Amino acid sequence: MATDLRTRLGHVELPNPILTASGCAGSGRELAQFFDVSKIGAVVTKSVQLAPRAGRPTPRMAETPSGMLNSIGLQGPGIDAFLQRDLPWLLSRGARAVVSIAGSTVAEFAELAARLSDAAGITAIEVNISCPNVEHRGQVFACDAAAAAAVIDAVRGRARYDIPVFAKLSPDVTDIVAIARSCVAAGADGLSMINTMLGMAIDTETMRPVLAGLTGGLSGPAVRPVAVRCVWQVREALPDVPIVGMGGVRTGKDALELILAGAGMVAVGTTIFNDPSACARILRELDDELARRGIDRLTEVIGLAHEPRTATGRRLARNLL
Amino acid sequence: MTPADSEADAGPLQVRGTVLTVRRVDAYHAMTVVAPGIAARFRPGQFVAVAVGGPDGAMLLRRAFSIHDVRPDHGGTVEFIFAANGPGTRWLAARRARDVLDVTGPLGRPFPVPRDRVSCLLVGGGYGSAPLFALAGKLRDRGCTVDFLLGAASGDRVFGALTARRTGRIATITTEDGSLGSRGVVTDMLGQLIHDGRTDVIYACGPMPMLRQVTLLARRYDLPVQAAVEEAMACGIGVCMTCVLPVVGTDGITRMVRSCVDGPVFRGEQVRWDDVGTIPFDAFGAPGWEPAGSAASRTGSGAAAAGDRRPGSPGAGRGGRGSGAAGHPARAHGPALRPGHGY
Numbered sequence: 266m267a268t269d270l271r272t273r274l275g276h277v278e279l280p281n282p283i284l285t286a287s288g289c290a291g292s293g294r295e296l297a298q299f300f301d302v303s304k305i306g307a308v309v310t311k312s313v314q315l316a317p318r319a320g321r322p323t324p325r326m327a328e329t330p331s332g333m334l335n336s337i338g339l340q341g342p343g344i345d346a347f348l349q350r351d352l353p354w355l356l357s358r359g360a361r362a363v364v365s366i367a368g369s370t371v372a373e374f375a376e377l378a379a380r381l382s383d384a385a386g387i388t389a390i391e392v393n394i395s396c397p398n399v400e401h402r403g404q405v406f407a408c409d410a411a412a413a414a415a416v417i418d419a420v421r422g423r424a425r426y427d428i429p430v431f432a433k434l435s436p437d438v439t440d441i442v443a444i445a446r447s448c449v450a451a452g453a454d455g456l457s458m459i460n461t462m463l464g465m466a467i468d469t470e471t472m473r474p475v476l477a478g479l480t481g482g483l484s485g486p487a488v489r490p491v492a493v494r495c496v497w498q499v500r501e502a503l504p505d506v507p508i509v510g511m512g513g514v515r516t517g518k519d520a521l522e523l524i525l526a527g528a529g530m531v532a533v534g535t536t537i538f539n540d541p542s543a544c545a546r547i548l549r550e551l552d553d554e555l556a557r558r559g560i561d562r563l564t565e566v567i568g569l570a571h572e573p574r575t576a577t578g579r580r581l582a583r584n585l586l
Numbered sequence: 587m588t589p590a591d592s593e594a595d596a597g598p599l600q601v602r603g604t605v606l607t608v609r610r611v612d613a614y615h616a617m618t619v620v621a622p623g624i625a626a627r628f629r630p631g632q633f634v635a636v637a638v639g640g641p642d643g644a645m646l647l648r649r650a651f652s653i654h655d656v657r658p659d660h661g662g663t664v665e666f667i668f669a670a671n672g673p674g675t676r677w678l679a680a681r682r683a684r685d686v687l688d689v690t691g692p693l694g695r696p697f698p699v700p701r702d703r704v705s706c707l708l709v710g711g712g713y714g715s716a717p718l719f720a721l722a723g724k725l726r727d728r729g730c731t732v733d734f735l736l737g738a739a740s741g742d743r744v745f746g747a748l749t750a751r752r753t754g755r756i757a758t759i760t761t762e763d764g765s766l767g768s769r770g771v772v773t774d775m776l777g778q779l780i781h782d783g784r785t786d787v788i789y790a791c792g793p794m795p796m797l798r799q800v801t802l803l804a805r806r807y808d809l810p811v812q813a814a815v816e817e818a819m820a821c822g823i824g825v826c827m828t829c830v831l832p833v834v835g836t837d838g839i840t841r842m843v844r845s846c847v848d849g850p851v852f853r854g855e856q857v858r859w860d861d862v863g864t865i866p867f868d869a870f871g872a873p874g875w876e877p878a879g880s881a882a883s884r885t886g887s888g889a890a891a892a893g894d895r896r897p898g899s900p901g902a903g904r905g906g907r908g909s910g911a912a913g914h915p916a917r918a919h920g921p922a923l924r925p926g927h928g929y
Contacts, residue, residue, distance in 0.1 A: 289825060289826070290825055291824065291825045295823050295824040295825050295847070296823075296825065298597040298598060298823070299598075299600050299690075299823075311827075316871070317870055317871035318871040319841075319842045319865045319869045319870060319871035319872040319873075319875070320827065320830070320842060320865065320871075321865065322863055322864045322865050323817070323818070323828070323829075323830060323831070323862075323863055324818060324828075324863075325827070325828040325830070326647075326818060326820050326826070326828035328645060328646065328647045328820075330644045331644040331646070332646065333646055333647060333820065335820075335826070335828065337826075337827045337828065340827050340830065340842060340871070341871075342871075343871070477863065485646050486646075515641075535646060536646070537821070537825065538646060538647060538648065538820045538821040538825070538826050539637055539646045539647065539648065540600075540637065540688070541600055541690060541821070541823055541825075542600055
């Protein structure tokens with residue numbers, strides 16, 4: 266690799282900015298059949314909860330133009346099985362593990378953070394606040410600045426001081442910057458965005474909703490412009506906060522787009538379903554895209570699109586000609 | 587029956603395979619792709635997942651097809667059968683020789699084969715019969731006898747009727763319109779065939795309602811069934827969690843397992859066919875499964891619609907919910923025990 270791809274996830278340095286998006290890579294084991302999971306920046310696990318969860322009934326998935334709807338309902342084995350089986354496997358492969366956590370109360374999030382802090386080797390915690398808050402009529406934490414802050418505050422309080430805590434933001438809000446601000450004020454070391462957008466599909470043959478869960482999360486290239494907008498807005502407001510950008514990234518060029526908008530790291534999600542080796546490919550493509558523009562260090566271009574035609578920008582653009 | 591060879595020697599591959607031929611076979615298409623690694627690793631019952639629409643296309647989800655046959659020519663080829671009834675499969679049907687496809691495989695657990703020389707009945711519905719012919723070859727190699735029972739809506743939808751008649755000791759065909767073989771569905775003839783063939787084991791692949799019926803009938807004769815399920819999948823490799831169905835483990839606990847990596851072949855009696863498309867209340871991690879008073883058991887909001895959804899879907903014909911193999915008849919399936927939705 267010609268370019269220095271190192272990037273910072275809070276105070277932790279990653280060798281490169283490509284991550285898996287939570288829920289699209291399990292705990293890395295399945296993808297390891299297709300590429301070396303230790304070669305990407307980090308594996309972000311499927312959201313872990315305290316108790317095992319069976320998830321939603323099927324059908325759980327619907328293909329939509331350049332995207333898909335999913336309504337999995339966070340099926341997973343729970344934290345005990347994760348710590349016993351999945352995390353040790355991931356670490357034994359030399360992969361960096363970013364553990365996504367999900368809960369339905371603030372206390373559950375806090376307990377998960379404490380349990381993970383007792384385990385060795387975790388690179389960071391990503392807090393999936395796009396869960397319904399059972400203590401508040403099922404209102405999604407990520408859609409309410411105070412509820413989001415309460416979760417982040419509790420997680421930051423219980424997580425070991427040297428484990429960065431990232432808040433995963435939902436695009437289904439009126440003002441994502443307001444949520445981002447309150448998460449950072451509550452102690453988030455960084456922000457991940459975007460989670461899926463709520464969508465729905467109806468089968469015109471059966472005349473019923475396609476998904477058993479009725480609504481589902483929309484992901485894939487269809488949502489990429491929304492991701493770029495969210496990353497841009499948050500970077501504009503909070504230029505010093507590290508951002509993991511995600512949403513419809515399919516190529517190295519797509520990853521570069523999010524980096525230019527302000528993401529220091531880029532997660533690959535739905536594309537993995539289409540191409541199980543996508544993370545390795547996108548990393549290669551990103552390296553090529555940067556080299557082709559004569560860029561020596563990834564950090565040079567993070568958020569570069571915000572700068573009005575700087576000398577750097579003009580030089581980099583000229584390199585392409 | 588032992589799953590003696592259930593662990594693959596090597597994992598699946600992702601390859602760029604060159605299309606050798608695409609041909610019409612009655613109502614279906616047969617596509618042959620050069621994929622030496624997949625052909626070498628293949629065992630009957632496994633499947634491939636094919637990316638459709640090209641790298642810039644709008645269709646993101648792979649299409650899963652059970653492997654019909656592998657051949658040694660061109661270093662190794664893989665053939666699968668599909669019905670061109672959606673945009674993805676129509677795109678596939680329009681491929682020509684020398685086009686290149688992104689194929690992952692072989693995926694899933696293969697059919698376990700018996701150690702002893704037994705009498706096997708292979709039951710296929712529609713093009714679900716596709717994986718049965720490679721299985722038949724393997725069974726005959728081991729000295730087993732092979733009978734076929736194939737059925738479909740009409741004659742042109744019975745895949746492999748000729749091969750079955752040529753190679754099966756007994757071959758019975760049923761069609762719903764009577765255009766080939768006897769009029770009816772495969773399960774009408776199952777009892778007769780079990781008697782005639784002195785069947786020891788049943789292998790089945792086809793629509794879920796057929797697999798459910800075959801399993802029910804087989805239980806009457808105390809015969810083991812190995813059923814390959816057809817569930818909608820997005821990835822085929824075990825990460826997307828969309829293809830789950832309730833399966834009872836050897837420990838008696840029902841789990842929502844992935845049909846792509848834990849299947850597609852299951853022991854028929856372990857699948858809770860009546861509960862496919864639901865989360866049984868006693869499934870591992872179901873809302874009703876959790877210790878009383880915990881948070882998740884209180885999240886059943888507004889799930890009343892779950893019972894009457896999908897009126898025209900293949901699963902709609904199921905009845906007797908809760909009569910599954912696990913045998914927990916006491917508790918009612920109230921809406922509050924079903925998962926909530928809306929996030």
